[in-house]
Amino acid sequence: MDFGKIFEQWLEAHNTVDKDALAQPDPEDERAASISAYTRFKRMRPQAEIDLHGMREPEARQAVQSFLARCAAQGLEKASIIHGKGNHSREEQVLVHVVREELEQNPHAGEFCFADGQNGGRGVTWVRIRPLSISRGK
Numbered sequence: 001m002d003f004g005k006i007f008e009q010w011l012e013a014h015n016t017v018d019k020d021a022l023a024q025p026d027p028e029d030e031r032a033a034s035i036s037a038y039t040r041f042k043r044m045r046p047q048a049e050i051d052l053h054g055m056r057e058p059e060a061r062q063a064v065q066s067f068l069a070r071c072a073a074q075g076l077e078k079a080s081i082i083h084g085k086g087n088h089s090r091e092e093q094v095l096v097h098v099v100r101e102e103l104e105q106n107p108h109a110g111e112f113c114f115a116d117g118q119n120g121g122r123g124v125t126w127v128r129i130r131p132l133s134i135s136r137g138k
Contacts, residue, residue, distance in 0.1 A: 041078065041126075041128055042113075042116070044078050046078050046079050046080035046126060047071075047076040047078055048067070048071050048076055049079065049080035049082060050063060050082065051082040052064070052081065052082060052083045052084070052098075052099070053083075053084055055095070057094055057095075057098055060083075061098055061102055064081060064102040064106070065106065067079070067081070068106050068108040068127070068129065069108060071108065071129045072108040072129050072130065072131070072132050073132065075131070076129050078126060078127070078128055079126070079127050079129055080119075080120075080124055080127075081125045081126075083096050083125065084096075084123045085121075085123040096125075099125050103127055107130070108129055108130055110127065110129065110130045111128045112125055112127040112128065113126055114126070
């Protein structure tokens with residue numbers, strides 16, 4: 001008796017799908033695609049930049065919010081926020097914390113990271129801009 005054939009007939013008779021037989025996405029393919037997208041993001045040149053040097057915290061927050069909104073409205077994918085490394089700050093790095101907080105809360109900001117060493121390193125943050133349809137939750 002061929003139980004596989006009987007099982008297939010039962011599934012067909014009851015209009016049921018064998019979920020185990022459906023093609024499952026390969027985790028390795030998903031991982032490779034994720035790495036590829038990240039590599040593309042890192043290699044892409046920023047399409048806009050803002051320099052926050054000399055700004056105080058409230059002014060920097062407003063500047064980042066406005067900048068991200070403009071970038072999203074223009075359909076940009078990647079932007080650069082220059083905040084400096086805090087070498088001349090009397091206390092701790094203020095602007096880098098302001099930038100991080102604003103990016104974590106802003107609906108236009110996707111993933112973000114420090115720039116590579118040739119483009120400012122820890123003194124510059126690169127941010128992926130979310131398309132308006134995603135940032136508005138559509």
